Amino acid sequence: MPQTVQVAVDRATIHFDKLYTYRLPQDRSLEVHHGSMVLVPFGRANKPRMGVVLGVDQEAPDQAQKELLDAAPGEARLTPDLLNLVLWLKEETFCTYYEAVKAVIPYGAQYRPTLEEGKPRLQCGTRLPTQLVYRLTGQLPEKPKPGPKQLAAVKLLEEGPLSAKALEEKGISREVANNLWKKGVLEREEVSEVPDLYTNIPYRPEEISLTAEQKEVSQGLAQLLDRKPHAALLYGVTGSGKTLVFLSLIQQTLALGRKVLVMVPEIGLTPQMILRLKSQFGSRVAVQHSALNHTERLAQWRMIQQGGADIVVGTRSAVFAPLDDIGLIIIDEEQEHTYHSESSPRFAARDVAKFRAAQQGSLLLFASATPSVDTFYWAKEGRYSLFRLTQRYGGHPLPQVEMVDMRQELAAGNAGEISLELAQQLQENLNQGHQSILLLNRRGYRTLATCSHCREVIKCHSCSVPMVYHKDKNQLVCHYCGSVISPAPRECPSCGGELRYTGFGTQRVEEELARLLPKARILRMDQDTTGKKNAHETMFSRFSAGEYDIMVGTQMVAKGLDFPKVTLVGVLGIDNLLFGQSYRAYENVFSLVTQVVGRGGRADLPGRALIQTSVPDHPVLNLAARQDYEAFYEPEAELRRRFLYPPFCSLCTMGFVGEKEDRVRDAAQSFASILGQLAGQNPEIPLRILRPAPMSIAMLKDQYRYRLIIKCRNGKKFRELLRQALAEYDTRKLSGWASVSIDFYSDND
Ligand code: ADP
Ligand code: ZN
Secondary structure, three states: OOOEEEEEEOOOEOOEOOOEEEEOOOOOOOOOOOOOEEEEEEOOOOEEEEEEEEEEEOOOOOOOOEEOOEEOOHHHOOOHHHHHHHHHHHHHHOOOHHHHHHHHOOHHHOEEEEEEOOEEEEEEOOOOOEEEEEEEOOOOOOOOOOOHHHHHHHHHHOOOOEEHHHHHHOOOOHHHHHHHHHOOOEEEEEEEOOOOOOOOOOOOOOOOOOOHHHHHHHHHHHOOOOOOOEEEEEEEOOOOOHHHHHHHHHHHHHHOOOEEEEEOOOHHHHHHHHHHHHHHHOOOEEEEOOOOOHHHHHHHHHHHHOOOOOEEEEOHHHHHOOOOOEEEEEEEOOOOHHHEOOOOOOOEHHHHHHHHHHHHOOEEEEEEOOOOHHHHHHHHOOOOEEEEEOOOHHHOOOOEEEEEEHHHHHHOOOOOOOOHHHHHHHHHHHHHOOEEEEEEOOOOOEOEEEEOOOOOEOEOOOOOOEOEEEOOOOEEEOOOOOOEEOOOOOEOOOOOOEEEEEOOOHHHHHHHHHHHOOOOOEEEEOOOOOOOOOHHHHHHHHHHOOOOOEEEEOHHHOOOOOOOOEEEEEEEOOHHHHOOOOOOHHHHHHHHHHHHHOOOOOOOOOOEEEEEEOOOOOHHHHHHHHOOHHHHHHHHHHHHHHHOOOOOOEEEEEEEEEOOHHHHHHHHHHHHHHHHHHHHHOOOOOEEEOOOEEEEEEEEOOEEEEEEEEEEOOOHHHHHHHHHHHHHHHHOOHHHOOEEEEEOOOOOO
């Protein structure tokens, strides 16, 4: 047994996150290990605080050391695998130890402080429901003469154990069962009742028969299932059957007795994947994503931890699933920015997966029709093995794509958001009983309220962003902090001039569609309509069942979905994404357009797509229309090389956030000069510090924000330099002016 432990505590800052030594109570009442969750007295006031044990020591404790208050039970401790992840996250992403702990275990599995008889104690966040289960262990005594209910109960239990509830349903009350238990005829046990998800999916494995092209790819990939770490890219056009290749590879991995992690970029795509995996591979499929409630999430997590799952499916956080012996990790639609976490720890699932694959000897498979420029670059350089699927399954052609020039549309007198051409095609599709998808990546009704007199735009009080008009509630809403102005004003608050509402979101398009096509059944999918639990799943399955003709929505309708009856896709309001600030703006537009266009014509009916734009000659749109990724990639990679952007360097984006603008700016500038000086002393570490500037959203929730971008080679040496600079920043007490965040994955938008 250890005598003292080193603990990392909750609520530390990146400037100040070290290990504190505590001694164990002498009565040996606590069982503590590496990775145990503990409660410690902290600070001058000795307030109880959560912590995690990251070091244990046999040396005799010093009486001056503080004593642990409580420790969670042994089975709740972080496994060596998860502990490794915590240390790795801390080193790679500049988070605190405890932030990393909170990332790797779900909320429901985290212990929290409570008071028990006045003493600070730990308690687990979520308790899984339990039920009593009775089992026959003895014989009914002949005297006193058993009653009919008792006889019936014994008869039922001869078939096997039953829960109290099951017995009650058969007319045996709890009293009868407990009486038999007291007599020693039955044993009873409290068993955790794991809420089983997706039980309605039948197990119907099908023979996976691959096309020649798919088979070749699958065989090539299967060679990489040799217990050594590998990374590969499966680049296949939309509808080429990447999912079928996954299924075949998963089957081969399971046959080796190893486990599989499948990552999808959005919650909306999990049901479809779960359906396929459960019907193909049965019940040992677990799920991890944020739309589960705490109990479900915890139950699924426990199932994985206890070895009850062979396959885990989920979104970003599933990358921390406590799976051992992972043979295969699939990251589908690998280019999606949702795989990056935007709060601490600011990690990329891709890199976590790489680390796990290296540790466990797994094949890491990236898949996409539009890989990120980074991934494709590394595939071409040979760092990842590259596999291609060039044809759609069944020989279906890619959709025919046309540009609609919205400037001409306006000149011709159509001031609506839907062009005449699109309206006509929608009508035709409706007549034929086919389905259509419209993409518009903005929710709300009107996106801008401008004063016609003083030209002022109505912005949020707490954030430097325009407020969006939501017609259903007649409110202006800030999409960043959620604050509202209700009812929506008609006059400018500054000068009293008349407000003009412009720009359009999904609500307005839905309304316009209803006017143009009164017979069409329209489904709108955006953050406002999908808030309820399982909303995505329900909506997609109703659309799939033909209950709607047109689905209009934000990026959530653009990717990964497979609806055979969709033959028409419309892309609206894409232009302002083209002119975004991010160095990835083109990559993102290319991917979004290719993906959504690829939703059409996936089965026997041919597909077509219309892109509404004011820049119909724009090369990125035209390449996306042709679905010609490689023609897009070459010049794009060349630009990145020339102007030094990833993959030719790493971007370290530092955020400086505080209440006073001038102080935030000064803090950012001071940091830049501290780092500049250190860099001068270490000329062997290549880096380029750009000038600090306000972020594109300069104020968020009443906090001013500056950023500092460093182009660097992200390695140990650079991170060490950054740590030194942070220490100096802290020594100069600048952290009181602006707190710092570090992100190696930010899009800088
Ligand atoms: P991708 O993910 O590459 O866009 P999918 O895996 O969704 O494509 O496949 C597109 C459609 O073609 C799906 O309906 C899928 O079931 C079907 N499909 C692809 N390959 C096969 C195959 N080998 N056998 C049967 N159906 C297939
Ligand atoms: Zn706001």
